[in-house]
Amino acid sequence: MNFCSECAHPVSLTIPDGDNRPRYVCGNCGAIHYQNPKMVLGSIPVWDEDGDMRILLCKRAIEPRYGYWTLPAGFMENNETTTEAAMRETIEEAGANIQLHELFSLLNVPHVHQVHMFYRATLLDLNYAAGPESLEVKLFAPKDIPWNEIAFQTVGNTLKFFLEDHAARQKGGYRFHTMDILKPMPRAESTAAS
Amino acid sequence: MNFCSECAHPVSLTIPDGDNRPRYVCGNCGAIHYQNPKMVLGSIPVWDEDGDMRILLCKRAIEPRYGYWTLPAGFMENNETTTEAAMRETIEEAGANIQLHELFSLLNVPHVHQVHMFYRATLLDLNYAAGPESLEVKLFAPKDIPWNEIAFQTVGNTLKFFLEDHAARQKGGYRFHTMDILKPMPRAESTAAS
Ligand SMILES: [Zn+2]
Ligand SMILES: [Zn+2]
Incomplete structure (x- = not known):
């Protein structure tokens, strides 16, 4: 300035x-x-057919982290709520029809002045499609998640928390998770948001 | 601009x-x-002596809502986390030594482009003192909370959620609460933050 x-x-x-x-x-x-810090809002869109659970990820068509996989997420805008922002970003980036559930994670990324939040979501149909900021949108079974090609630590950690809660969902269900990501990853651009 | x-x-x-x-x-x-929207972070500082629970409120010395009571809270700054912001605001406005617990509430106030969040906190001693933005800092028993003189709807609702959970704490304990405050109060300045 x-x-x-x-x-x-x-x-x-x-x-x-x-x-x-x-x-x-x-x-x-x-x-x-x-x-002041900005909020990045996103969702964890899940498709579950007879217990065969898959998570929708987007391959980024923009920098930072072009070509890496992310949950649909982006900067919250003025005049909207956190749920509206999560829903809008999921539609814009993944063309996905979802039902949004409760807030699942809140992750501080103070060195880039951001707070990332993700809502649990159910995919309502399979008519998703890559928006202009995505190269590809794809459902991943837990065992196929490309852990080495995840765009942001906030996304990787949210996926990890989600899979842990999903595995233990018989005893307790999904919890709300918070985390501080205090150090940048080796790559300088790694935790800047979409 | x-x-x-x-x-x-x-x-x-x-x-x-x-x-x-x-x-x-x-x-x-x-x-x-x-x-983009801004985050307002605060705490619910509690002093509990033998089950005689009291909550620390601050009487505002600044506009908006001069003279009304609030939980200690204020705008989150760059380079800090949500917990650091809640802790800092509690020290600045109430001079209070607290131990911060988990995030308790997240309230959207889209018409003023804000998201308010409050952490549960335990007051570690009674050496609190009004900071420059407070006229007075005082412990209130639940029955004495000045409901008609609360500065912001986000604070009033957080206090209500907190007292409900506190009353029912034997069966379940404190939950994480979210809420959207979609309409301004009758007074135009009512939900702008400290
Ligand atoms: Zn210019
Ligand atoms: Zn000027």
Whole structure:
């Protein structure tokens, strides 16, 4: 940030009165331009035919992590709720008709200023199709999940939590999971969101 | 938003290629200035002496909702996690030493572009003190909670969920609660956050 978005005057990083951290402050109109973490919302769309459970993943057609697999997810927009965002991203990226269930995971990724959340979801039919941000959309049995080609740690960990709860679903069912991902993966772009 | 924060050229509201909603786009450098919901993080600090449970509330010293009571909460900052934000706000607003427990509630407030989250917390001592954004900080027994002077619907509903779970804690304990607050309260400023 170089200039004030209200009056176009240059901004400078200073600690405003009564605050305790540097903000971009306008030297002309005094506007303080706060920067805050963003939410990434997604779903875990599941197709279960006679106990043969499969999870819908999308192969990314965009950077970061082009060509890697992800759960459908993306930035939450103004004027929508977390469930609306998860539903919209699932439709946009996977063309999938789903019924959304409860919030399943919340993962902090502080070094990229993001919080990722995933809802459990049931796929209502098999008419899914790759949206413009996906190369391919495909159902994976638990044993076939491409663990070495998962786009983001938040997705990998959510899938791991989900499969653990699914395996133990006779005694207790699905729990709500939280996790902090404090270190970037070796690749610099690895945890930036779709 | 009137000007590009990168190059100071005027921005205009247009739908970028491949997007489906209007964004502030710079006519000079092409920067797209996304606007996303913000997270408000807080805690439910509890002091329990021999089953005599009390909850710590703060009387707001700032607008919106000056003079109304709230749980300690505020905007999450970049580079922190949801738990760090909840802890920091509790210290800043209530000067309270707490141990944070699990995430208790997540409430969408889409008309103000916010998601509010509250963690359960145990007050470790009684050395709390009003911070600069609080007029007063006080422990309330459930029967004394000033329901008609609660600052935000997210706080009122979180307190209600908490007292219900607390009353039923022998059979089941505390659950994770989600809620969408879709309509503003009669007062225009009522659900904007601290
Ligand atoms: Zn300005
Ligand atoms: Zn520009």
